[in-house]
Amino acid sequence: MNILWDFDGTLFDTYPAYSDIFYEALRGSVTRQEILSQLKVSFSHAASHFNLSDQQVKEMFIMESSLHPKKTPPFPNVENILKSANANVIMTHKPRLEVMNILNYYNMAGYFKELVAGDDGFSRKPDPESYIYLHNKYNIDLVIGDREIDILPAKTLGIKTCSFQNKTGGADFYLENYEDYFLINL
Structure with a gap:
């Protein structure tokens, strides 16, 4: 196979760590479950859904790239x-x-x-x-x-x-x- x-x-x-990053960027204004449901479509869909600015998206990618692998088992x-x-x-x-x-x-x-x-x-x-x-x-x-x-x-x-x-x-x-x-x- x-x-x-x-x-x-x-x-x-990886979604728990990514949800935390979104949660922080959105300053806790939505639940992690709502974030996860949008991430399950795609990252770009979630960013659009939550009306994130280009700067917020850049900052989120920086946060994601600096995650320690132990946060993404x-x-x-x-x-x-x-x-x-x-x-x-x-x-x-x-x-x-x-x-x-x-x-x-x-x-x-x-x-x-x-x-x-x-x-x-x-x-x-x-x-x-x-x-x-x-x-x-x-x-x-x-x-x-x-x-x-x-x-x-x-x-x-x-x-x-x-x-x-x-x-x-x-x-x-x-x-x-x-x-x-x-x-x-x-």
């Missing part, structure tokens, strides 16, 4: 799936250096054959450009992501999809935790 993974909110539990049991796959690749909008810092901190970089990061020049999801590149190179069997924009490019290519901790329609499979992954009939 060759798996294409999203990073934030799929491999690593891997999801429980995800490593078992990584070990069982023939090939794992990542497609994320996050900058490469930030992804590598987290992967290296948790000694997980070796599980991945390739990383396509936000600063690699590919179009942003849901554009399928990066998925096409990775699928042509690794013959992807499954895409796992936590947002609809992670699933849509895979559906365009006819690749099976798994939505993690998000019940938005359109995925082939849904998981709330990785303990249940091996129960899916792929």
Whole structure:
């Protein structure tokens, strides 16, 4: 099984830290749950929804880039799936250096054959450009992501999809935790 993974909110539990950053930027004017629901669409959607200025967004990216990896741990049991796959690749909008810092901190970089990061020049999801590149190179069997924009490019290519901790329609499979992954009939 060759798996294409999203990073934030799929491999690593980054949303609590990102929600805290939004909460601080919004000076506590909305709940963390409301922030999370907007982040689950996309960062740019949340920034627009909360009418953040360009300066606020820049400051938030600086705060995000300075987060210690211990604030963004891997999801429980995800490593078992990584070990069982023939090939794992990542497609994320996050900058490469930030992804590598987290992967290296948790000694997980070796599980991945390739990383396509936000600063690699590919179009942003849901554009399928990066998925096409990775699928042509690794013959992807499954895409796992936590947002609809992670699933849509895979559906365009006819690749099976798994939505993690998000019940938005359109995925082939849904998981709330990785303990249940091996129960899916792929």
